[in-house]
Amino acid sequence: MAHFEGIQWASKQMRYLLNTKKQELLESDAKVYAVSRSVHYGLFLAFEGIRFFCEKNAKGKLVIIFLNWHKNLERFQRGIAFNLGSEQQTIVPTIPELVEMFIDYFRAPEMQPFLNEMAEKSAQGYLRPFTIDEDQSIGVTFPANPAIRAVVCRYDQYLGEPFTGVVIPNMVRAIGINQTGCLKLGVNYLMSVKAVDAAKKILPGAASALFLDDMVHLPLDARKITEWDSSCCLIALQDGTVVKIPESNLILPSITIQGVTALLRQKGVTVVERDFSYGELIERTRANQIVAICSVGTAGILNRCDQLLLIDQNNQPLTTQKANKFADIYAILGEMKSTYWQIFQGKYPVPAGMQLYQYEL
Numbered sequence: 001m002a003h004f005e006g007i008q009w010a011s012k013q014m015r016y017l018l019n020t021k022k023q024e025l026l027e028s029d030a031k032v033y034a035v036s037r038s039v040h041y042g043l044f045l046a047f048e049g050i051r052f053f054c055e056k057n058a059k060g061k062l063v064i065i066f067l068n069w070h071k072n073l074e075r076f077q078r079g080i081a082f083n084l085g086s087e088q089q090t091i092v093p094t095i096p097e098l099v100e101m102f103i104d105y106f107r108a109p110e111m112q113p114f115l116n117e118m119a120e121k122s123a124q125g126y127l128r129p130f131t132i133d134e135d136q137s138i139g140v141t142f143p144a145n146p147a148i149r150a151v152v153c154r155y156d157q158y159l160g161e162p163f164t165g166v167v168i169p170n171m172v173r174a175i176g177i178n179q180t181g182c183l184k185l186g187v188n189y190l191m192s193v194k195a196v197d198a199a200k201k202i203l204p205g206a207a208s209a210l211f212l213d214d215m216v217h218l219p220l221d222a223r224k225i226t227e228w229d230s231s232c233c234l235i236a237l238q239d240g241t242v243v244k245i246p247e248s249n250l251i252l253p254s255i256t257i258q259g260v261t262a263l264l265r266q267k268g269v270t271v272v273e274r275d276f277s278y279g280e281l282i283e284r285t286r287a288n289q290i291v292a293i294c295s296v297g298t299a300g301i302l303n304r305c306d307q308l309l310l311i312d313q314n315n316q317p318l319t320t321q322k323a324n325k326f327a328d329i330y331a332i333l334g335e336m337k338s339t340y341w342q343i344f345q346g347k348y349p350v351p352a353g354m355q356l357y358q359y360e361l
Contacts, residue, residue, distance in 0.1 A: 006156030045186035046079030158299035162306030166199035221279025231297030
């Protein structure tokens with residue numbers, strides 16, 4: 001199963017109370033009430049994953065660098081708003097408020113040793129803000145004391161290559177009509193973990209599961225590819241074209257996939273945004289017309305699936321898509337992972353349409 005490798009946590013986490021706008025640092029293992037709406041009913045559980053790089057500038061000052069993080073913040077803001085009632089919308093933080101609270105967290109003296117070590121190691125950084133109801137209550141209502149918490153870590157790798165996957169047609173990650181698939185909510189990611197567990201029962205060693213849409217009343221081959229269990233999907237074809245699944249209420253608007261596709265277009269690769277049915281995936285796999293199906297997300301950036309098992313409604317194998325490692329587009333996709341990270345490090349120019357943010361601490 002996909003997981004973070006070599007993870008190290010900062011010693012402090014941040015808490016920001018939305019009602020009072022009070023911000024403070026807590027211990028990294030600070031708890032929440034066992035009796036809470038968030039714990040028992042999954043209310044006010046939104047989160048975000050934000051990649052960052054930490055280095056020292058010519059003045060010896062620590063600098064935190066983000067790429068397109070305004071999109072992360074906008075997505076997190078939408079998740080917060082979704083989890084609050086109509087009368088609570090006035091306490092949803094603005095984007096400038098979110099920027100200020102997170103940069104203040106990084107600037108805390110207690111965070112400096114960890115960030116200095118990160119800079120020395122040129123490590124991959126991950127900011128994980130999440131929401132919780134700090135009130136002690138089991139009531140089925142909107143949170144009375146909503147708060148944002150945030151933790152910071154560094155890590156070596158997430159998912160990686162080669163990995164195997166399984167299409168799981170009998171499970172649905174999100175329901176489009178509820179408009180939850182486009183948000184990072186805890187309720188979605190339980191299904192992600194369950195889907196990977198189901199995939200491993202079908203194919204031991206499977207690391208990821210590929211979801212279809214929620215149109216379960218349609219014939220199986222008419223349903224559309226949506227996402228991997230915890231990342232978005234790119235499909236590379238033998239003609240060198242890369243297909244990006246369109247965003248919808250079922251698809252998380254991935255910040256990383258927007259950057260990766262910008263890099264691909266800059267290299268002259270044709271990126272087509274369109275629906276891709278399961279029937280087309282089956283046909284093209286049998287005709288050897290697919291080079292690779294990629295997992296794209298914040299933590300892993302881009303990883304190419306080595307083998308993807310396609311199954312029917314009864315969990316019986318239909319065919320297996322195997323990566324064509326000799327195709328030119330396969331190599332180009334492999335370069336995207338390091339190139340994307342090099343933008344953070346200042347080793348590769350920022351493509352048009354992307355924005356780098358730097359904050360001196």
